[in-house]
Amino acid sequence: GENVEQHPSTLSVQEGDSAVIKCTYSDSASNYFPWYKQELGKRPQLIIDIRSNVGEKKDQRIAVTLNKTAKHFSLHITETQPEDSAVYFCAARMDSSYKLIFGSGTRLLVRP
Amino acid sequence: DSGVTQTPKHLITATGQRVTLRCSPRSGDLSVYWYQQSLDQGLQFLIQYYNGEERAKGNILERFSAQQFPDLHSELNLSSLELGDSALYFCASSPAPDYGYTFGSGTRLTVV
Numbered sequence: 001g002e003n004v005e006q007h008p009s010t011l012s013v014q015e016g017d018s019a020v021i022k023c024t025y026s027d028s029a030s031n032y033f034p035w036y037k038q039e040l041g042k043r044p045q046l047i048i049d050i051r052s053n054v055g056e057k058k059d060q061r062i063a064v065t066l067n068k069t070a071k072h073f074s075l076h077i078t079e080t081q082p083e084d085s086a087v088y089f090c091a092a093r094m095d096s097s098y099k100l101i102f103g104s105g106t107r108l109l110v111r112p
Numbered sequence: 113d114s115g116v117t118q119t120p121k122h123l124i125t126a127t128g129q130r131v132t133l134r135c136s137p138r139s140g141d142l143s144v145y146w147y148q149q150s151l152d153q154g155l156q157f158l159i160q161y162y163n164g165e166e167r168a169k170g171n172i173l174e175r176f177s178a179q180q181f182p183d184l185h186s187e188l189n190l191s192s193l194e195l196g197d198s199a200l201y202f203c204a205s206s207p208a209p210d211y212g213y214t215f216g217s218g219t220r221l222t223v224v
Contacts (some may be wrong), residue, residue: 032210032212034213036215042217043202043215043216043217043218044202044215045215046212046213046214089154098143098160098162098167098168099167099170100213101157102147103154105154
């Protein structure tokens with residue numbers, strides 16, 4: 001069935017360090033992989049996404065990599081800042097389905 | 113403002129009652145998705161509509177139902193409410209299947 005595993009569940013880094021969050025998906029037909037950031041009590045917001053025909057995508061301090069063979073993708077945040085503290089969710093969508101299956105989330109804490 | 117409007121923002125009701133949550137998608141978006149997020153939990157997919165038709169169903173309880181109207185707004189009906197139904201209910205919309213979602217601000221349901 002459709003499943004997305006996300007690790008770690010919590011991550012604490014020092015301001016200025018890098019943070020990496022990893023996800024694995026089960027369905028090889030998945031072709032779209034977004035990442036969402038959710039601050040406490042607020043809605044999830046799309047921060048970056050990648051499609052299956054691309055191996056890497058970068059947007060300022062945020063980058064996502066995709067390894068289709070291994071069925072995993074990762075979020076990389078460089079030069080972390082306290083305002084990066086939030087819960088991050090990865091997700092995957094199959095070509096034949098419109099729904100996104102979300103990972104369980106990673107609570108990122110950036111210590112000043 | 114994301115453009116996805118959810119009402120009400122907060123709802124407190126007693127066990128056994130029935131409530132209706134409403135969602136208006138962004139202008140031009142044909143797909144509407146409903147997700148449930150319990151305290152400190154991930155995003156559980158409930159149901160998806162595309163241009164008035166049900167397209168995908170997740171782990172939605174039989175006590176829950178939804179529909180999308182001709183003007184594309186959607187309603188999620190929750191009946192015979194139990195304490196465990198207390199959660200944040202998010203609606204999201206997208207213009208087409210291969211686009212990312214935009215989430216509304218959610219409805220926080222508290223069952224007492």
